[in-house]
Amino acid sequence: MKFLSLLPLVFALNVNAQKEKTEQYIQQYSELAVQEMIRTGVPAAIKLAQGILESQSGESDLVKRSNNHFGIKCKTEWTGDKTYHDDDEKGECFRVYPDAAASYKDHSDFLKTRPHYHFLFKLDPANYEAWANGLRKAGYATSPTYPKSLIKVIRDYQLDRFNQIALERSTALAGNSGPVARSYTQPNNLAANKPAVTITNVTEEETITDDPEEEETTTQAAATPAPQQPAPARKISGYPEGVFNINQCRVIYASEGTSLLALAQQYDITLSRLLDYNEMGNIEILEKDQLIFLEKKQKKGSSDYHVVKAGENFYSIAQTEGVRLENILQYNNTSKEITPLPGNKIYLKAILTAKASPNKK
DSSP states (O other): OHHHHHHHHHHHHHHHHHHHHHHHHHHHHHHHHHHHHHHHOOOHHHHHHHHHHHHTTTTSHHHHHHOOSSOOBOTTTOOSOEEEEOSSSTTEEEEOOSSHHHHHHHHHHHHHHSGGGGGGGGSOTTOHHHHHHHHHHTTSOSOTTHHHHHHHHHHHTTTHHHHHHHHHHHHHHHTTOSTTOOOOOOOSOGGGTOOOOOOOSSOOSOOOOSSHHHHHHHHHTOOOOOOOOOOOOOOOOSSOSSOEEETTEEEEEEOTTOBHHHHHHHTTOOHHHHHHHTTOOSOSBOSSOEEEESSOOBSSOSSSEEEOOTTOOHHHHHHHHTBOHHHHHHHTTOOTTSOOOTTOEEEOSGGGTTSOOTTOO
């Protein structure tokens, strides 16, 4: 019984110890985060929160062995030192840095240079909720609770104050034309750890909040940003948003730069299956806007044939009609290397294979 009575005390001591480590981490690395926000536009609050989570406030084995504060894996382009660590799979390759500053810089460059993170830099840097959701959407982390975890750390330790420092410095140094020079209103409710947030319309990700009342209050109290250049207009595809059906198959219309891994996780499909459904090679990021099927396409079309439009090939026709590419090639006695001519009929059903190939005159 004495042991049980000590459990609350032990728990409280552990919590306080963890809080101390986190505060020490913030004190040690906040200046690096501010400098990187000025240099690249990655919000200091987001960078610190990610560093805290990924490195366990600087206590993880990966940080101690390799100064890797953000869990960045080697990828094909990495030519520096490497270490191997169990993560999603056993013995995965991670980058090694000479010091924490190199890790903080590489994290910024990693986000800035990879196409599927480009949309993040259209967000207001003060809107940490949109950034947290955007990182998950782009596939930075596999955990579905990653945005909530980042937001909680930012609120618990009032990390958005470092965004304010970076924005003020950027304005002073660059005459309001630096990479992160945007309007920002200091929240007046920091004591309650519920900073006001500027809500923008440049992301489709819904903001995650801890409770509905807070969401309503935050939206009403949001700071109004100064006039900015409008975000690029969304391309009109002719397809509806979200999941719809083509040829009785579930499909979405995804934008250029979308992470296929993130899509697979969002719709609870393995990446290998998603690639197979869409007859793709081993790619990570979409290079153009296109239809992405969430289940295997049909062997035949809903109509007898498809009339080729300018710019179409057999693969794009297979996606447009929701028919497997191999079947279309079989029905038309052709190969995917051949480009169909505009105006030709491409047969979508086996019943028509007895007719002459539409690519032959």
